[in-house]
Amino acid sequence: MSLDAVLARIDTDLDQSTARLMELLRIQSISTDPAFDAEVARAAEWLAADLRRIGFDASVRPTTGHPMVVAHGADDGPHVLFYGHYDVQPVDPLNLWHRDPFDPAIEEQNGVKVIRARGASDDNGQLMTFVEACRAWKAVTGKLPARVTIFFEGEEESGSPSLVPFLEANAEELRAEVALICDTGLFSDGTPGIVTQLRGMLQEEITITGPSIDLHSGMFGGVAMNPIRVLSGILANLHDAQGTVQVPGFYDGIPELSEELRAQWEGLGFNVEGFLGPVGLSHPAGEADRTPLEMIWSRPTAEVNGIWGGYTGAGFKTVLPSQAHAKISFRLVAGQDPLRLRENFRDWVQAQLPPDCSADFIAHGASPASTMDISHPAFDVARTALSEEWPNEAAFIGSGGSIPVAGYFKEILGMDSILAGFGRDDDAIHSPNEKYDLSSFHHGIRSWARILHGLSG
Numbered sequence: 001m002s003l004d005a006v007l008a009r010i011d012t013d014l015d016q017s018t019a020r021l022m023e024l025l026r027i028q029s030i031s032t033d034p035a036f037d038a039e040v041a042r043a044a045e046w047l048a049a050d051l052r053r054i055g056f057d058a059s060v061r062p063t064t065g066h067p068m069v070v071a072h073g074a075d076d077g078p079h080v081l082f083y084g085h086y087d088v089q090p091v092d093p094l095n096l097w098h099r100d101p102f103d104p105a106i107e108e109q110n111g112v113k114v115i116r117a118r119g120a121s122d123d124n125g126q127l128m129t130f131v132e133a134c135r136a137w138k139a140v141t142g143k144l145p146a147r148v149t150i151f152f153e154g155e156e157e158s159g160s161p162s163l164v165p166f167l168e169a170n171a172e173e174l175r176a177e178v179a180l181i182c183d184t185g186l187f188s189d190g191t192p193g194i195v196t197q198l199r200g201m202l203q204e205e206i207t208i209t210g211p212s213i214d215l216h217s218g219m220f221g222g223v224a225m226n227p228i229r230v231l232s233g234i235l236a237n238l239h240d241a242q243g244t245v246q247v248p249g250f251y252d253g254i255p256e257l258s259e260e261l262r263a264q265w266e267g268l269g270f271n272v273e274g275f276l277g278p279v280g281l282s283h284p285a286g287e288a289d290r291t292p293l294e295m296i297w298s299r300p301t302a303e304v305n306g307i308w309g310g311y312t313g314a315g316f317k318t319v320l321p322s323q324a325h326a327k328i329s330f331r332l333v334a335g336q337d338p339l340r341l342r343e344n345f346r347d348w349v350q351a352q353l354p355p356d357c358s359a360d361f362i363a364h365g366a367s368p369a370s371t372m373d374i375s376h377p378a379f380d381v382a383r384t385a386l387s388e389e390w391p392n393e394a395a396f397i398g399s400g401g402s403i404p405v406a407g408y409f410k411e412i413l414g415m416d417s418i419l420a421g422f423g424r425d426d427d428a429i430h431s432p433n434e435k436y437d438l439s440s441f442h443h444g445i446r447s448w449a450r451i452l453h454g455l456s457g
């Protein structure tokens with residue numbers, strides 16, 4: 001059977017695969033710093049050349065920023081678009097690295113072999129898992145089991161300024177049945193996850209103004225309204241004692257978790273003490289009737305991110321301030337409209353203002369949540385393939401954060417994304433001494449080989 005032969009080939013070729021990854025990791029593709037522009041371009045060229053060696057029709061495509069790499073396979077089968085990013089984060093503070101971040105090496109960490117370098121996990125090691133899987137299929141069978149288009153970005157770590165225009169200009173070329181994105185992690189050691197729901201975000205800055213100038217708290221205190229008192233009262237009303245957000249309509253339209261997903265999440269054996277313990281906490285603070293995984297993945301939240309006003313410098317000043325400020329963000333889930341929620345929040349604040357106080361708002365970001373339509377058969381194919389490769393069954397999971405490219409694929413190209421990756425929580429991505437477990441790389445390659453096989457039906 002060809003899959004077994006391909007997997008065997010991956011095992012015997014692992015040293016060469018690792019050597020190729022290390023060659024890529026030697027390129028200093030830091031996208032945010034113009035001093036490295038030539039290196040970013042060199043990484044794109046390196047990838048295109050490597051993909052050509054496997055038989056892809058690959059090109060480096062200029063943008064007004066860093067180039068994209070687009071490569072087409074010539075094979076038949078379901079059409080998939082694979083996405084990864086070849087740019088990396090800056091390496092500062094350099095003195096905290098115990099080796100040159102661009103001189104990759106295999107090291108031992110906690111008894112396991114790791115590939116140490118900037119970009120080893122985020123995202124060069126991850127994107128090469130897919131390239132190596134394609135290489136093994138080509139080497140063993142002469143073709144790929146699916147029609148594969150590869151799309152690599154070089155600006156993910158610097159805000160992706162060219163991504164949307166590029167997708168819009170090349171939508172016909174890039175549109176596939178489904179996207180495969182390798183820029184996430186395992187759920188836990190031995191348990192792969194496919195992220196199918198990403199939360200959105202709404203950010204508001206609020207200023208409460210009371211008196212027209214700062215006042216002496218002895219002369220005016222008690223008579224004049226203090227805007228910090230008003231603001232803190234409003235912020236305290238944001239949640240009730242059960243952790244439920246009190247903004248009217250906040251939970252309207254939010255679907256309940258399906259029984260199937262609930263069962264998958266319960267099967268993950270998530271341990272809240274293990275999650276909160278390392279940050280010095282022990283009790284979940286969100287909605288009392290929800291599990292911690294629901295709170296992070298499928299329920300919306302409201303958080304005060306900053307609050308200031310009055311005198312906060314050294315010593316003491318008995319001021320009754322004219323203004324008080326706060327920054328508040330909401331993580332959103334499917335069914336919530338960020339713009340309607342913004343209006344509801346502002347109305348809710350206004351309704352709580354006492355006489356003589358006013359509220360001004362600054363709108364910061366607003367983006368809806370995105371939920372993948374997992375009815376496309378590729379989702380079950382991927383889940384089955386990952387479950388066969390890893391010790392524990394794969395689950396469809398959520399992500400508390402956001403991965404903008406998945407939203408753009410949906411909006412601009414009309415396709416859902418299968419977000420599967422093999423990073424680990426201790427990979428130190430964006431930090432000194434970034435690493436990728438050699439086993440993540442090895443089993444990541446084998447995972448994609450299995451997924452490609454599954455896609456062929």
Ligand SMILES: [Zn+2]
Pocket residue numbers: 085122123156183
């Ligand atoms: Zn990344």
